[in-house]
Amino acid sequence: MASRLIDKTSRIAIVGAGPAGLSTAWFLAKEGFHDVTVLEKLGRVGGLCKSLTVDGMSYDLGANYVTWGYQETLSIAKEVGATTYAEEPYTSIDLASDGKSYRYRSLFEAVLRNPYTGKKVSLFSFVLAAVRYLIIRSRLRDVIDIPNYLDRIHEHPELCVSFKDWLAAHRLMPLATLFQFPITIMGYGQLDEIAGAYALRYMSLRTFLPMVFGRPPVSWIVGNWPRRFNDGFQRLWERVAWRTDVRLNVSITQVTRSPEGITIAMEYPEQHLNEMRFVQITEDYDYLVLACPLTPDVFRSLGLSPNASEQTISEAIHVNPYCMTTFWVDKMEMPEPIAPILPLPEPGIPLAVARQFQDRGNMFTQFYTRPTNGQSEDQVIAAVKSLTTLLGGTIDEGRWHTFDDFTYFQHFTLDQIKNGIYSRLALMQGHDATFYVGGATDFELVEPIVVHSKYLVAKHFSATAS
Numbered sequence: 001m002a003s004r005l006i007d008k009t010s011r012i013a014i015v016g017a018g019p020a021g022l023s024t025a026w027f028l029a030k031e032g033f034h035d036v037t038v039l040e041k042l043g044r045v046g047g048l049c050k051s052l053t054v055d056g057m058s059y060d061l062g063a064n065y066v067t068w069g070y071q072e073t074l075s076i077a078k079e080v081g082a083t084t085y086a087e088e089p090y091t092s093i094d095l096a097s098d099g100k101s102y103r104y105r106s107l108f109e110a111v112l113r114n115p116y117t118g119k120k121v122s123l124f125s126f127v128l129a130a131v132r133y134l135i136i137r138s139r140l141r142d143v144i145d146i147p148n149y150l151d152r153i154h155e156h157p158e159l160c161v162s163f164k165d166w167l168a169a170h171r172l173m174p175l176a177t178l179f180q181f182p183i184t185i186m187g188y189g190q191l192d193e194i195a196g197a198y199a200l201r202y203m204s205l206r207t208f209l210p211m212v213f214g215r216p217p218v219s220w221i222v223g224n225w226p227r228r229f230n231d232g233f234q235r236l237w238e239r240v241a242w243r244t245d246v247r248l249n250v251s252i253t254q255v256t257r258s259p260e261g262i263t264i265a266m267e268y269p270e271q272h273l274n275e276m277r278f279v280q281i282t283e284d285y286d287y288l289v290l291a292c293p294l295t296p297d298v299f300r301s302l303g304l305s306p307n308a309s310e311q312t313i314s315e316a317i318h319v320n321p322y323c324m325t326t327f328w329v330d331k332m333e334m335p336e337p338i339a340p341i342l343p344l345p346e347p348g349i350p351l352a353v354a355r356q357f358q359d360r361g362n363m364f365t366q367f368y369t370r371p372t373n374g375q376s377e378d379q380v381i382a383a384v385k386s387l388t389t390l391l392g393g394t395i396d397e398g399r400w401h402t403f404d405d406f407t408y409f410q411h412f413t414l415d416q417i418k419n420g421i422y423s424r425l426a427l428m429q430g431h432d433a434t435f436y437v438g439g440a441t442d443f444e445l446v447e448p449i450v451v452h453s454k455y456l457v458a459k460h461f462s463a464t465a466s
Contacts, residue, residue: 018047020438021291051232069206147455166196254303332393
């Protein structure tokens with residue numbers, strides 16, 4: 001069973017108002033904890049869920065899709081009234097090897113190719129591999145689909161290999177290009193980089209089945225997936241924040257932990273009529289929840305001295321750079337709203353193009369890029385503009401433009417996972433009256449993060465999880 005029951009009158013500080021922090025606050029409230037304060041350095045909530053509105057239409061610049069596997073997230077969404085719509089079909093872009101020409105083709109045609117050999121995959125072998133994946137993945141449900149699956153993943157060395165190696169070992173390479181779309185293009189790295197344990201968590205049965213067989217009669221049974229939030233993913237978390245004590249624009253200057261509890265020194269702006277003043281206060285709490293990246297720079301920025309275990313974990317974390325660039329692009333007609341580039345282009349070139357509402361005259365266009373090491377913002381934008389020109393588009397420089405460079409996907413290497421780093425992270429929970437949620441403690445995807453937050457609250461705060 002879980003640790004001792006924590007008094008529901010305890011004062012709890014949560015650092016970070018992304019999905020991890022806000023879902024933790026949500027589940028704490030469900031368990032009767034009401035003295036919970038969420039501290040956020042930005043002027044908005046949502047973390048890596050970032051949305052904006054252009055001509056009355058909502059776009060996600062960070063997390064975007066909701067799959068059939070997002071059961072816990074959708075449960076919260078239903079309670080706060082956040083609705084979704086079905087994503088339109090995809091196409092794909094096939095760039096010529098010289099980079100001077102292209103063609104649109106169906107995504108189905110694009111995935112029938114082995115990305116490592118360049119050879120075409122037969123439809124029969126693709127379907128056979130898809131069925132085999134469903135069977136194998138179903139057998140792993142008791143290992144992969146439990147909330148704390150990573151705590152004991154080192155006991156399954158066959159899963160502590162690259163996803164490419166795992167696919168090859170199970171004769172599933174006909175699916176490799178299919179998996180590149182949700183994994184590589186969405187910022188989690190190449191299939192030979194990402195650990196099988198991460199990819200298998202992502203590609204659950206509820207996610208994979210509609211992705212491959214998402215047409216009638218399957219869609220009649222499970223519905224149309226993936227989906228997006230009508231008002232944007234960030235706005236889901238805004239609705240959650242309405243029910244939570246969230247303070248924005250908070251600059252934490254020092255966090256002190258002692259046997260007496262947690263002391264947080266902070267400053268934040270207060271508006272007095274037309275004058276903005278900065279208030280400096282120090283508050284005491286009984287428990288601290290870190291729902292922010294656990295990287296060394298974050299500990300430094302919080303003025304929080306890591307203990308020995310935190311230091312080890314923090315220094316071991318790896319992240320991926322990932323960029324979202326947007327422009328209003330005229331004269332570029334896409335056959336479908338979403339177009340990954342397959343085969344994958346060289347690093348530093350956009351991996352996908354999205355234009356969700358062109359049928360309504362909205363030419364706001366998104367470009368997904370994983371930059372190379374040292375690639376500057378100007379260089380990423382130059383690559384986006386070059387692709388736009390190739391696709392026949394003209395950028396309207398006078399309209400809204402965005403560039404977001406995310407520190408994305410906190411993860412560990414295969415050797416670190418094999419050596420039980422997640423079990424050591426799990427043992428840290430509760431020490432120094434501190435708990436950890438978010439991308440560092442689970443696979444950095446909204447649904448697993450929310451599921452893990454619920455588990456942590458049940459285990460350590462209400463003592464109801466075994």
